[in-house]
Amino acid sequence: MSIFEFFQALFQYEFLQKALFTSVVVGIICGIVGCFIILRGMALMGDAISHAVLPGVAISYMLGINFFFGAVITGVLTAIGIGYVSQNSRIKHDMAIGIMFTSMFAVGIVIITMMKSSADLYHILFGNVLAVRMSDMWITLGIGVLVIGLVVLFYKELLVSTFDPTMAQSYGLPNKWIHYCLMAVLTMVTVASLQTVGIVLVVAMLITPAATAYLLTNRLSVMIYLSALIGVISSVFGLYFSFTYNLASGATIVLVSAFLFALAFFFSPSQGIVWKAHKSRKNRLELLEK
Amino acid sequence: MNNNIESIAIRVDDLSFHYGDKNVLQHVTMEIKKGSFLGLVGPNGSGKSTLIKCILGLQKPQEGNVYLFGEKVNKFNDWDKVGYVSQKANSFNTAFPATAFEVVSMGLFGKVGLFRFLKASDKNKVWEALRSVNMDQYAHQNIGELSGGQQQRIFIARALVSDPELLILDEPTVGVDTESSDSFYKMLKELHRENNMTLVLVTHDVGVMTNYVTDVACLNKQIHFHGNTKEFEESSSENMSAFYGHHVHVLHHDHGHE
Amino acid sequence: MLPFLKYEFLQNAFLTGIMVGLLAPVLGVFIVVRRQALIADALSHITLAGIAANLLLGKWSSFFAAANPIYMGMAFSVGGAIFIEQLRKVYKHYEELAIPIIMSAGIGLSVIFISMADGFNTDLFNYLFGSIIAVKRSDVWTVFAILVVVLLFVFFMYKELFVLSFDEEQGKLSGIRSNWILVAFMAITALVIAASMKIVGILLVSALMTLPVAASIRIAKGFKQAIWLSVLFGEISVISGMFLSYYLDLASGGTIVLCLVVILCLSIFYKKFTGSRKVGHL
Numbered sequence: 001m002s003i004f005e006f007f008q009a010l011f012q013y014e015f016l017q018k019a020l021f022t023s024v025v026v027g028i029i030c031g032i033v034g035c036f037i038i039l040r041g042m043a044l045m046g047d048a049i050s051h052a053v054l055p056g057v058a059i060s061y062m063l064g065i066n067f068f069f070g071a072v073i074t075g076v077l078t079a080i081g082i083g084y085v086s087q088n089s090r091i092k093h094d095m096a097i098g099i100m101f102t103s104m105f106a107v108g109i110v111i112i113t114m115m116k117s118s119a120d121l122y123h124i125l126f127g128n129v130l131a132v133r134m135s136d137m138w139i140t141l142g143i144g145v146l147v148i149g150l151v152v153l154f155y156k157e158l159l160v161s162t163f164d165p166t167m168a169q170s171y172g173l174p175n176k177w178i179h180y181c182l183m184a185v186l187t188m189v190t191v192a193s194l195q196t197v198g199i200v201l202v203v204a205m206l207i208t209p210a211a212t213a214y215l216l217t218n219r220l221s222v223m224i225y226l227s228a229l230i231g232v233i234s235s236v237f238g239l240y241f242s243f244t245y246n247l248a249s250g251a252t253i254v255l256v257s258a259f260l261f262a263l264a265f266f267f268s269p270s271q272g273i274v275w276k277a278h279k280s281r282k283n284r285l286e287l288l289e290k
Numbered sequence: 291m292n293n294n295i296e297s298i299a300i301r302v303d304d305l306s307f308h309y310g311d312k313n314v315l316q317h318v319t320m321e322i323k324k325g326s327f328l329g330l331v332g333p334n335g336s337g338k339s340t341l342i343k344c345i346l347g348l349q350k351p352q353e354g355n356v357y358l359f360g361e362k363v364n365k366f367n368d369w370d371k372v373g374y375v376s377q378k379a380n381s382f383n384t385a386f387p388a389t390a391f392e393v394v395s396m397g398l399f400g401k402v403g404l405f406r407f408l409k410a411s412d413k414n415k416v417w418e419a420l421r422s423v424n425m426d427q428y429a430h431q432n433i434g435e436l437s438g439g440q441q442q443r444i445f446i447a448r449a450l451v452s453d454p455e456l457l458i459l460d461e462p463t464v465g466v467d468t469e470s471s472d473s474f475y476k477m478l479k480e481l482h483r484e485n486n487m488t489l490v491l492v493t494h495d496v497g498v499m500t501n502y503v504t505d506v507a508c509l510n511k512q513i514h515f516h517g518n519t520k521e522f523e524e525s526s527s528e529n530m531s532a533f534y535g536h537h538v539h540v541l542h543h544d545h546g547h548e
Numbered sequence: 549m550l551p552f553l554k555y556e557f558l559q560n561a562f563l564t565g566i567m568v569g570l571l572a573p574v575l576g577v578f579i580v581v582r583r584q585a586l587i588a589d590a591l592s593h594i595t596l597a598g599i600a601a602n603l604l605l606g607k608w609s610s611f612f613a614a615a616n617p618i619y620m621g622m623a624f625s626v627g628g629a630i631f632i633e634q635l636r637k638v639y640k641h642y643e644e645l646a647i648p649i650i651m652s653a654g655i656g657l658s659v660i661f662i663s664m665a666d667g668f669n670t671d672l673f674n675y676l677f678g679s680i681i682a683v684k685r686s687d688v689w690t691v692f693a694i695l696v697v698v699l700l701f702v703f704f705m706y707k708e709l710f711v712l713s714f715d716e717e718q719g720k721l722s723g724i725r726s727n728w729i730l731v732a733f734m735a736i737t738a739l740v741i742a743a744s745m746k747i748v749g750i751l752l753v754s755a756l757m758t759l760p761v762a763a764s765i766r767i768a769k770g771f772k773q774a775i776w777l778s779v780l781f782g783e784i785s786v787i788s789g790m791f792l793s794y795y796l797d798l799a800s801g802g803t804i805v806l807c808l809v810v811i812l813c814l815s816i817f818y819k820k821f822t823g824s825r826k827v828g829h830l
Contacts, residue, residue: 043645044648095580095762098585098758099758099759099762102755102759102805105751105752105805106752106755106809109751109752109799109801110798110799110802110803113802125676200652200655201652201656204648204651204652204656207649208649211645247663248660250659251655251657254655254656255660258649258653258656261649346721348720348721369721374717374721376715376718386714386765387581387764387769387771387774388770389771391770392710392770392771392772396707396718399707408707448718
């Protein structure tokens with residue numbers, strides 16, 4: 001199927017329009033939040049929260065309510081749990097994350113196997129954006145507006161507390177609150193991304209575009225725009241591949257973004273290793289000439 | 291200066307090192323005699339640790355050479371002649387489940403070789419090393435449960451257990467309280483006197499160390515001074531201020547954060 | 549004989565479970581103290597890509613259709629392990645970013661392979677979360693071979709692994725050929741992950757490697773004791789997890805990990821109430 005046919009289908013089918021819209025919004029907010037996640041060194045935390053919403057999703061499914069509520073509750077509880085365990089025992093932070101996330105995930109799996117419905121489980125795990133419902137689309141949009149609004153409003157505070165937590169403390173910024181709010185935002189982003197990329201792959205959507213942008217620029221504001229842009233590109237192309245070849249949307253979106261990361265990793269003008277190798281060779285040659 | 295190769299433990303020859311565009315060491319040349327106790331001082335970021343790593347062959351300098359006991363460092367094989375105690379803070383994880391005894395016995399592993407196990411005589415050596423730093427009563431404690439000063443003694447014991455001729459210590463007293471660090475220096479002095487060992491002590495603290503060492507070298511990307519302690523004390527303090535860029539700490543103070 | 553062990557498939561699961569309960573924590577001790585839990589996670593996701601590739605190739609070639617997918621999983625996993633170890637050495641700075649990306653690329657690939665092979669069925673479900681009914685006799689022998697290799701490796705390399713985990717620099721200084729030992733260790737880890745997958749599932753393998761260790765290092769005196777305790781905790785949870793999984797008809801990976809979590813909580817409380825505090829002072 002050519003790109004042209006894809007556009008034709010896009011005008012024709014409502015489900016495809018909804019899918020495209022939802023995944024673009026997800027690409028943007030994951031890109032934005034991802035920047036803060038990787039600059040604060042919380043990549044692992046993103047992984048943990050995204051896995052930890054599974055029991056919440058499973059329970060809401062059992063109770064027949066929208067999984068948004070269950071997921072937000074378990075996500076926030078996990079974030080608090082990780083903070084509590086690592087502050088109140090000798091267990092290191094990364095260990096605490098590993099422990100909380102595997103246990104929550106295991107609980108989720110046990111609950112889901114009790115329900116005996118594996119088809120839905122696959123959608124939760126790996127995403128199926130083509131089956132997005134109207135209500136899901138509105139939730140995603142709502143979360144998107146909220147997240148962007150929060151980032152715009154608290155940009156200064158986020159910037160300071162991300163780059164220098166001690167200085168932020170001395171300004172009287174409540175670091176702890178910022179941390180937990182970010183965790184709550186992270187949970188909401190995870191929930192918004194559930195339909196598009198699925199639980200297992202949300203972390204990729206958070207980290208990969210932001211990491212790619214990180215390789216390309218040194219300025220936070222530029223990084224955020226770039227990262228959102230890369231998120232959108234991955235979403236659109238991922239959706240195209242998913243629709244054309246009938247593959248799970250989460251996987252195709254993530255692979256497109258991994259491909260973009262690999263490009264930046266090798267060819268970025270300032271950080272790319274191809275350029276670095278070239279430069280250091282040039283340096284050596286110059287030294288030899290001297 | 292005696293140029294006889296036999297009497298030189300470490301020779302650094304026109305060594306330069308840079309990370310990317312940042313120069314860390316520029317044309318460093320120095321010789322450290324066998325049996326000396328050298329204090330290597332310099333402010334933070336002066337390249338002390340990098341120099342030590344180059345000496346030990348853990349970092350490769352872009353220019354220049356290092357010779358250990360007359361042998362080029364990349365050809366040097368007698369690593370049990372060399373003991374090394376690295377900066378404690380970043381080198382180990384306090385939750386590591388190992389007893390003091392196990393940590394010290396690691397110092398012998400290079401000697402014992404692949405596919406072999408520790409013999410009874412090796413275990414005796416571990417006890418001996420623990421006794422020499424007065425830590426034998428803590429042998430079966432987990433390393434993470436000991437205090438900073440005690441941990442540092444254990445690391446010294448690990449370096450001593452293979453009977454090295456040269457012992458290199460990189461900022462051993464960072465994070466250790468003043469009292470323990472004093473007794474620690476005294477212990478080093480005794481080790482030096484009794485075993486005729488060559489010691490290199492890296493520190494950014496000039497004050498205390500001059501009471502114990504025989505020679506001093508000042509490093510700030512380049513070697514600014516290298517001579518015995520007496521000459522060092524006679525060299526005017528303006529020199530030192532220029533070198534440090536501010537007034538020199540003469541009094542020892544605690545750099546620990548915990 | 550327990551009624552539980554009447555059926556051959558349960559015997560298979562039981563034998564494999566016991567071996568895996570020994571293997572995963574033994575390697576886990578070294579992984580946890582080297583703070584590489586994330587790498588174990590990444591490897592397990594890459595293993596899934598191998599299994600998925602085998603399922604896909606099996607559609608076209610009878611050779612792959614007949615082969616046990618675990619072998620392809622191992623090949624991918626070992627390849628991934630060597631790649632990550634090289635990457636870690638060359639680009640230290642990017643390790644933290646590159647590994648989650650490799651990991652998700654791995655699972656992205658596997659999902660694509662699987663959907664191309666029309667394999668979204670219970671088979672995949674078993675690989676993801678573990679199942680005690682899917683273990684074949686040939687799996688038991690494969691895991692047994694891995695067990696022998698791993699135990700020999702750890703037994704003879706104990707000293708070297710211990711030094712390198714405690715402090716890599718010191719290891720290099722005492723003349724240990726650290727490079728190939730670390731690569732071999734990662735390769736062995738990859739094998740164990742592939743072996744554990746049938747029982748605990750890809751998504752929870754790393755938990756079986758890290759949780760028993762997290763519990764044991766809180767109580768253990770010394771490194772050897774930490775290894776023995778981890779193995780003990782691993783075995784207890786694998787065996788009780790398998791029983792629970794059989795009688796309650798749940799995914800075995802989930803029940804095993806929940807048993808591990810219970811043990812971990814007990815160890816935390818044990819430590820809190822017996823309260824052996826730090827002896828020295830800083």
